[in-house]
Amino acid sequence: MAKKILVVEDDADVQRGLAVWLRGNGFKTACARDAVEAISVAKREQPDLIVLDVGLPAGDGFVVMARLKSIADLANIPVIIITARDTARTLPEARKAGARAFLRKPVDGDDLLYSIGRVLSGEPDPVP
Amino acid sequence: MLEDDPMHFRMVRETCGGTVDLHHETTLRGAIRAAHEHKFAALLLDLHVPDSQGIATVETAARECPDLPIVVLTSVDDEELGARCVRAGAQDYLVKGRPPTRAEIELRSIRHAIERHAALAEVQAERARREQMKDEFLSHVSHELRTPLSAVHQFATILLAGISGTLNEAQAEYTEIIVRNSKQLAKMIEDILEVTRADSGKLRMDLRPTIVPPLVQDVVQRLWNEAARKRIEVTSAVEPNLPRIYADPDRLGQVLGNLLDNAIKFTPNGGSIRLRAYRAEDEKVGFDVEDTGPGISESDRVQVFERMHQGSDHPELSRKGLGLGLFICRELVTRQGGRIWVDPALSGGSVFRFTIPIFDLRQILGQRVMKDGVLRPSITLIQIGVDIDDRRGEGLIVDRGHRALRDLLERTVYGDRDVVLPSLDLAARSGEITIVASTDLMGANALVARIRANARNHDELSDLADQIRVSLSTFDAYEEVRRLPPDQLVQRVADWIDAAGVAPEKKEMI
Numbered sequence: 302m303a304k305k306i307l308v309v310e311d312d313a314d315v316q317r318g319l320a321v322w323l324r325g326n327g328f329k330t331a332c333a334r335d336a337v338e339a340i341s342v343a344k345r346e347q348p349d350l351i352v353l354d355v356g357l358p359a360g361d362g363f364v365v366m367a368r369l370k371s372i373a374d375l376a377n378i379p380v381i382i383i384t385a386r387d388t389a390r391t392l393p394e395a396r397k398a399g400a401r402a403f404l405r406k407p408v409d410g411d412d413l414l415y416s417i418g419r420v421l422s423g424e425p426d427p428v429p
Numbered sequence: 430m431l432e433d434d435p436m437h438f439r440m441v442r443e444t445c446g447g448t449v450d451l452h453h454e455t456t457l458r459g460a461i462r463a464a465h466e467h468k469f470a471a472l473l474l475d476l477h478v479p480d481s482q483g484i485a486t487v488e489t490a491a492r493e494c495p496d497l498p499i500v501v502l503t504s505v506d507d508e509e510l511g512a513r514c515v516r517a518g519a520q521d522y523l524v525k526g527r528p529p530t531r532a533e534i535e536l537r538s539i540r541h542a543i544e545r546h547a548a549l550a551e552v553q554a555e556r557a558r559r560e561q562m563k564d565e566f567l568s569h570v571s572h573e574l575r576t577p578l579s580a581v582h583q584f585a586t587i588l589l590a591g592i593s594g595t596l597n598e599a600q601a602e603y604t605e606i607i608v609r610n611s612k613q614l615a616k617m618i619e620d621i622l623e624v625t626r627a628d629s630g631k632l633r634m635d636l637r638p639t640i641v642p643p644l645v646q647d648v649v650q651r652l653w654n655e656a657a658r659k660r661i662e663v664t665s666a667v668e669p670n671l672p673r674i675y676a677d678p679d680r681l682g683q684v685l686g687n688l689l690d691n692a693i694k695f696t697p698n699g700g701s702i703r704l705r706a707y708r709a710e711d712e713k714v715g716f717d718v719e720d721t722g723p724g725i726s727e728s729d730r731v732q733v734f735e736r737m738h739q740g741s742d743h744p745e746l747s748r749k750g751l752g753l754g755l756f757i758c759r760e761l762v763t764r765q766g767g768r769i770w771v772d773p774a775l776s777g778g779s780v781f782r783f784t785i786p787i788f789d790l791r792q793i794l795g796q797r798v799m800k801d802g803v804l805r806p807s808i809t810l811i812q813i814g815v816d817i818d819d820r821r822g823e824g825l826i827v828d829r830g831h832r833a834l835r836d837l838l839e840r841t842v843y844g845d846r847d848v849v850l851p852s853l854d855l856a857a858r859s860g861e862i863t864i865v866a867s868t869d870l871m872g873a874n875a876l877v878a879r880i881r882a883n884a885r886n887h888d889e890l891s892d893l894a895d896q897i898r899v900s901l902s903t904f905d906a907y908e909e910v911r912r913l914p915p916d917q918l919v920q921r922v923a924d925w926i927d928a929a930g931v932a933p934e935k936k937e938m939i
Binding site for chain 1: 583
């Protein structure tokens with residue numbers, strides 16, 4: 302069965318691009334555009350993985366990660382962080398928050414698939 | 430000196446004697462003109478001249494000659510007027526016809542000191558403010574640029590992958606050009622940010638013991654497609670048994686990536702690139718990236734690492750980029766304690782070479798246990814041992830799994846605690862590692878973390894143990910002391926500390 306990925310991204314074009322790319326590569330997708338919606342969609346859709354932008358309205362990606370952790374049936378969903386923010390500052394935060402992979406924008410399609418593959422196959426692959 | 434009264438001018442000239450060279454003007458207009466024509470050290474200013482009266486004289490002079498210090502001459506002994514002149518742009522004032530008393534000179538000197546200090550503080554604050562604004566601006570701009578760039582890149586990738594229908598040959602080629610250019614643009618944005626960080630001293634380095642081979646493999650893998658597109662053959666050779674280096678693996682990957690990226694850019698179709706890592710002199714590991722490109726002229730070889738350097742024209746390179754890549758490489762290598770340069774290659778191309786220091790436990794130990802030049806009063810030791818038998822150790826079971834182990838090590842080793850052993854990057858695949866912490870081996874000052882490998886069957890166990898041994902055996906110095914009884918262990922640590930040059934009289938404090 303196709304795995305379901307939740308894409309949390311506030312920019313409509315980037316969100317659509319990610320979703321189209323993932324669907325084109327055999328995944329099911331759900332989308333959210335801010336921190337609040339991210340939680341409600343995650344509850345409803347129970348995705349296998351979340352691709353999460355850091356710069357979001359209504360609380361950034363790390364706020365979303367903290368909230369996910371506090372909800373029992375969402376706490377173990379692996380998260381891949383994507384960001385346009387400064388890597389030097391964001392990477393350590395992502396590492397601390399327990400993100401499973403970290404990708405810089407513009408996200409390369411193949412890199413994203415590679416990371417998703419690794420995370421979904423359960424490889425112990427925390428952010429390096 | 431602007432002074433319309435010849436008697437006053439003569440008086441000042443006599444007072445100053447031969448110490449200053451005086452140029453005389455009688456009108457403000459004349460003085461300003463003269464100031465523009467000559468290079469004066471200061472302007473002595475009478476407030477009341479035919480073409481200007483009072484404070485306005487100072488204001489006009491300060492406005493017209495902003496670089497010239499102004500000293501006002503007053504005939505009235507009026508502190509208030511003097512102060513107003515200073516506020517209007519003069520640096521100081523003198524009372525004509527009366528040399529200042531000693532007390533006045535002292536007061537003036539104090540006032541000048543205060544003013545200079547305030548002015549300097551203001552300049553510094555202003556500079557910091559601008560720096561901060563520049564950083565924020567660049568950070569903001571790069572963030573905002575990346576978002577639309579993301580959309581361009583993603584949709585071009587989607588088209589190219591045929592997700593929305595198959596492209597014909599020309600369409601595919603053109604779309605590929607979009608993808609390639611969006612990547613280039615992303616790299617430029619990243620470079621600008623890096624340079625800004627380097628300038629403001631915010632380039633972060635997370636130095637740790639680092640194994641070389643995966644770094645080289647990773648960068649080759651990352652740029653494989655890029656090279657394949659130009660039919661460039663990329664080979665890599667890592668000398669066997671290279672010691673660990675002390676480096677930031679992300680940053681080092683960035684340097685290798687930049688160099689390889691450049692090599693691909695400059696090597697013509699069908700050429701070749703060689704990566705090499707080897708033991709170099711002076712406790713360093715050397716890295717070479719050799720290409721079969723056009724080479725770099727001798728005069729350019731030093732210059733290439735300068736910011737915004739654009740090499741001599743190569744006809745095959747219609748576009749040169751920002752010229753920041755090698756500058757960033759130099760910054761990153763230097764900050765990791767290495768050196769970078771370029772040599773001509775026998776093939777006619779170039780060899781970019783850099784060195785990175787070997788991981789040296791003693792040196793790091795010295796840094797960790799020292800504070801302000803003396804040994805810290807208490808030091809925590811972390812000992813990591815492996816038991817391959819299946820008995821559970823006594824003590825507190827902290828956590829399970831390799832991430833937990835890494836967390837513990839990172840918290841203690843990279844945190845602000847007094848810790849002497851750097852992190853071991855253990856590759857524990859099965860996640861069946863138990864950390865047992867106890868404090869009994871060396872008393873209250875010691876934390877001993879023992880790792881026990883609990884595997885479900887014998888094969889898994891020995892597999893796991895082998896992996897851990899491999900990691901540990903790279904710590905030669907550590908292996909040596911691993912089995913020592915506590916008192917000898919302390920002595921050995923003390924020896925290391927001695928070797929690192931710490932004040933010996935504090936040794937007993939361990």
